[in-house]
Amino acid sequence: MTTQERPKRFNYESLTGFFMTHPSMKQEPNYALKTHADLGLIPQLYAAQASSNVDSQLSPWQRFTNHVEQLNRDAKDGELYKVLYVGRHGQGYHNVMExxxxxxxxxxxxxxxxGHGDAVWxxxxxxDKGRSExxxxxxxxxxxIEQEKMPWPAxxxxxxxxxxxxxxxxFEDLAASQGKTYQPIVKENLRERMGRHTCDRRSSRTWIQEHYPGYLIEPGFTEKDELFEDDRRETVEEHIARTHVAMDDIFETEPSFFVSLTIHSLASRTLMRVIGHESIRLSAGSTTAFLVKATRS
Structure with missing residues (x-):
């Protein structure tokens, strides 16, 4: 069964009122979001916390964490809430050439x-700029994590x-300092829009394992890139369907309510479409956050 034929397991809704709003690409085509100091979290006391002196003394992120956990405790059957931290990679050689x-x-x-000359994309x-970002x-x-007491994300x-x-x-040095196991999960369906552009053709499974041995590669991940096509670019609709499958997998199997995704420019905007949020362009190396409600189809 192809990605496009797989039935959707969840419908998604990006909830408002928790993070700062940013101009969409329709509103300001040239705007590119840069990481906000608090990932745009709006400080507030939530309804269940309004009468609690304890909650009022917590950091905004601690209060928000408690709220997300309460949402999941109170959720109806088939409902689930997760916070998605959507990050774009730092500058790559393909970005420079474009x-x-x-x-x-x-x-x-x-x-x-x-590539061209000494540049390979x-x-x-x-x-170097991308590494700095x-x-x-x-x-x-x-x-x-250390000062605002944000929970460690998957x-x-x-x-x-x-x-x-x-x-x-x-994340790797931070994980070590927090006593956490650094083991990102590598998911094929989180990759950038595929086809024709060589920057979006992935390396082999062996290469990934050799260079990033601590990463956990998902089951079914092939040795060679079997999805990339030299003569055809993935359509927007196909990318949306593929991203929906990735989100369904994560919401179905990931126990944490807090999830970090290190992905790409088009991949991030496609994810926003899946969760019902207007498309926002992310600057290279930037991260933003969404509170997402999933309802089983």
């Missing part, structure tokens, strides 16, 4: 090549090199 030649030239020629790795992201996470990652490295630079 900026240099312009999007029309990139889309019509350069994206089909493995097939399954692109991070540039990931390191900056790590500082935000460290403050939120970690998921696209299998493309730029995301594997971004996750490593964002």
């Amino acid at each position: 900026a240099k030649v312009g999007t029309p030239a990139w889309e019509s020629h350069w994206a089909f090549l493995d 097939a399954d692109s790795e991070l540039t 990931a390191a900056d992201n790590a500082k935000v996470w460290r403050r939120l 970690l998921y990652c696209s299998p493309l090199r730029r995301c594997l490295e971004t996750a490593h630079l964002s």
